[in-house]
Amino acid sequence: MKRLILAPFLVLLLALSAPAFAQNAPSPGSSRGTVNAEEMELQRMLQGGRVEGRTTIPDARSEVLIQPQGKAWRDFHNVTLAWVGGIAVGGMLLILIAFYLTRGRIMVEGGLAGRTISRFNMLERVNHWMVASSFIVLGLTGLNLTFGRYVLLPIMGPYAFADVSLWGKIAHNFVAFPFTLGIVVMVLLWVKDNIPNGRDIEWFKMGGGLIGKGHPKAGRFNGGQKMIFWITVLGGGIVAASGYFLIFPFWGEFGVADMQLAHIIQSVLSVLMVAAMIAHIYIGSVGMQGAFDAMGSGEVDLNWAKEHHPLWVEQEMAKARQVVSPTGVKPAE
Amino acid sequence: MARMKFLCDADRCIECNACVTACKNEHEVPWGINRRRVVTINDGRPGERSISMACMHCTDAPCAAVCPTACFYTTADAVVLHDKDTCIGCGYCFYACPFGAPQYPRVGNFGGRGKMDKCTYCAGGPQQDNTRVEYTQYGSNRLAEGKLPLCAEMCSTKALLAGDSEMIATIYRERVQRRGYGSGAWGWRTAYRENITT
Numbered sequence: 001m002k003r004l005i006l007a008p009f010l011v012l013l014l015a016l017s018a019p020a021f022a023q024n025a026p027s028p029g030s031s032r033g034t035v036n037a038e039e040m041e042l043q044r045m046l047q048g049g050r051v052e053g054r055t056t057i058p059d060a061r062s063e064v065l066i067q068p069q070g071k072a073w074r075d076f077h078n079v080t081l082a083w084v085g086g087i088a089v090g091g092m093l094l095i096l097i098a099f100y101l102t103r104g105r106i107m108v109e110g111g112l113a114g115r116t117i118s119r120f121n122m123l124e125r126v127n128h129w130m131v132a133s134s135f136i137v138l139g140l141t142g143l144n145l146t147f148g149r150y151v152l153l154p155i156m157g158p159y160a161f162a163d164v165s166l167w168g169k170i171a172h173n174f175v176a177f178p179f180t181l182g183i184v185v186m187v188l189l190w191v192k193d194n195i196p197n198g199r200d201i202e203w204f205k206m207g208g209g210l211i212g213k214g215h216p217k218a219g220r221f222n223g224g225q226k227m228i229f230w231i232t233v234l235g236g237g238i239v240a241a242s243g244y245f246l247i248f249p250f251w252g253e254f255g256v257a258d259m260q261l262a263h264i265i266q267s268v269l270s271v272l273m274v275a276a277m278i279a280h281i282y283i284g285s286v287g288m289q290g291a292f293d294a295m296g297s298g299e300v301d302l303n304w305a306k307e308h309h310p311l312w313v314e315q316e317m318a319k320a321r322q323v324v325s326p327t328g329v330k331p332a333e
Numbered sequence: 334m335a336r337m338k339f340l341c342d343a344d345r346c347i348e349c350n351a352c353v354t355a356c357k358n359e360h361e362v363p364w365g366i367n368r369r370r371v372v373t374i375n376d377g378r379p380g381e382r383s384i385s386m387a388c389m390h391c392t393d394a395p396c397a398a399v400c401p402t403a404c405f406y407t408t409a410d411a412v413v414l415h416d417k418d419t420c421i422g423c424g425y426c427f428y429a430c431p432f433g434a435p436q437y438p439r440v441g442n443f444g445g446r447g448k449m450d451k452c453t454y455c456a457g458g459p460q461q462d463n464t465r466v467e468y469t470q471y472g473s474n475r476l477a478e479g480k481l482p483l484c485a486e487m488c489s490t491k492a493l494l495a496g497d498s499e500m501i502a503t504i505y506r507e508r509v510q511r512r513g514y515g516s517g518a519w520g521w522r523t524a525y526r527e528n529i530t531t
Binding site (some may be wrong): 013034035036037038039041042045051052053054055056057061062063064065066067068070071073074077078129144145146149153158159162165166169173246247248249250256259260263296 | 343350352365367370372373374375376380382384386395398399400401402403404416418419420421422423424425427428429430431432433437439443445446516517518519520521522523526528
């Protein structure tokens, strides 16, 4: 039963199949019992559960004779995941193109001040780019497993595509480690500035200044950035955990049901994260003037900062004043 | 061409595991991999049956449908084979297979999966028939020599039948009629969406 740890819902399935199991008991007087292959397969397929028994091979996985859930996983992988992934990633690209064509690049309204303010230090930026570069590798190699067969295989031919996919799989496994490390560091660095509060609701009501008019007030991180933060650390954390489970297929006594569940969680969250990160990349580069500097040089234009993060600028200014005149003497203005 | 299938007459199988051993020996299957296994259901209770199970060479094979590199192909005899040169060992065929047929050597980086290995119906792989390279990758190719899979050929009770679908179904049907009982063709509903009416 140990291998059911990850799939508590199977307990329910087992419970459901229990009364049916009694139906397979022999009728009185029958010495052979009545077992019927077709009935058993049909029943397990309709009611859940698997045809299981005992083997002499010391591998619990070999005790499953027939698992109809493979069909459900196949449908998930070939139909559900393909559609969810296709709509999420393709849809996000279309939305961003439409947004760019209608709204255009978001400029700093007051123009660039020419003076800058320090937004992210070296550690924050290095860590961001470690997570970002590993996410791009993980995302592309992951998408390749679902879509490569239909997109790349016809172009590259079977052997070149197999080489790319094999190296992609190895890269996917290894790059998972810097990604996870980066997520942990990200939590430590930024969680204190990403606690949701009332201002974030206000921010979302005003469409984040993206859709409506005017700039909602925000501290160091606005509602949208906080959302990206939590998508990254929660989504990334769950994706990493389920991914490590799939990297070590021979570890523990986990069965095929656990692997199917882990794969479903991992792949759905991953394609949604890819879609979210495409939007993040857009707004952090071509989508908004001045935004890239935050993660590029770490120094952002003062007017950009005042428009998007006025409360944070005030805080930083107050800190700076403290440094200049710690006695609290008001500077002549 | 024939439509090759396996049929295990569970009322005859005595769980001797000779098919498992024969398979491992014939193809020199590495440690930890069993292309065929015998599962006993209702063990020790009324209705106990033993079923020898390997790849069923499904119609509309799930493994082929989910493979990211499309490394599976079906031969003219309806045997489902795969190309180890394009397999990447991702494990997807194992998730999709109803019968637990795909097996993986434990290799590489974290003791992860190597290239998938499964029952070839003693029909080798995409390499030239009965060559050294084919044997190393897939084991022997008995079908190319005009022989049937060894597991079924040497089954002591002739419980495990291999051959053309029509032929083995006829044999099984006659047996059931003569003895008056039979638990049916295990896996046929799942693999071929059909069953043998007796």
